[in-house]
Amino acid sequence: MRIGIDFDNTIACYDGVFHQAALERGLIPPDLARDKNSVRDHLNGSGRKDDFTELQGYVYGARMELVSPYPGFVKFVGAARRAGHDLFVVSHKTQHPILGPKHDMHAAARSFLVGRGLTGAKPDQIDPENVFFELTKDEKVARAHDLACDVFIDDLPEILSLGGFPPRMRKILFDPQNQFATEAGGFDRHISWAAISADLTRDRA
Template identity: 50%
Template sequence: MRIGIDFDNTIVSYDALFHKVAREAGLVPESVAATKVAVRDYLREIGREDDWTEMQGTVYGGRMGEASAYPDVFTVMRAARRQGHELFIVSHKTRHPFRGKPYDLHQAARSWVESAMRDSEGALIPPEQVFFEVTKEEKLARAGALGCDCFIDDLPEILLSPHFPKDISPLLFDPDGIHADQTSLVRLASWRSIAAHIGVEIV
């Protein structure tokens, strides 16, 4: 099977890092929950939208190396590799942040993949199977051109896009259970449940 996987908030969880960076900058009180959404909502509420925008450049750029993966992502990838499945990362993000230092966000993400996503047998996903596109349309076209059988993403708007290739099974990764209203999509809360759904056996 050819398995397409989104990157941000599907493989990588930024919750702890957003909270850490916001606390270091003195932008949020300790009481704000350690999640990306809680930090964003707090900053919007107090009218610090620009700080939120700049913080995204910091987290996805300069501090990317400190981001962590969702539980069991690597276990599932190792099992999939062993069972002969082909894995692809297909993501979209701007090349540079909208505000702040002009980090190369594609390079920062690629460096994370190269350093975090490897074990004694080598890369969990070979570099030539990792794609960072600039637009949503390019991302979906890439997933289609790769002939993915399924595609895992945290955003319903990607999976329900009119550009989403018809022959790919969309799978919604919803670790925080915020998309219960998306009844037309297969919704999976953990990487273990993704593995079970697509038939990757974890030993």
């Protein structure tokens, strides 16, 4: 199979990262909840939406060393490659932040994949040539179409609902917070990479 995989919040797990980065920059009180949405809502609700926009660029461009792959993803990559599947990272993000220093967020994401041992020349890694960061959602979908993906895995129902994917492609919603149980119509939904691995590779070890 040819399996396309989103990057942010599908491979890269930002749990606690925005909280840590916001504390470093003095943007939030230390007792604020650690999830990204709480940081966003606090800043937006206090009239500092631009601070959150700049914080995103800071995390995605300069602090990816704080980020880890979701539990089970490294094992999934190895199992999928052993099963003979081709893996593609297909994501969308601007190359540079809208506000703040002009970090290269595409380069930072590629460095994350290399640094975590996810891409490389080994048989249990993703080929670096199979990593694509597009500038828009439509370009992301077009890339998945051009790659003839048999499966696409994403954390957002709104992405999987877009037209333009290969017509018979299977869509898997990655929902680790179990927040989209009522919105998964037309998709298969899994809450962990272990479940996805069991589904796509039959590797239950």
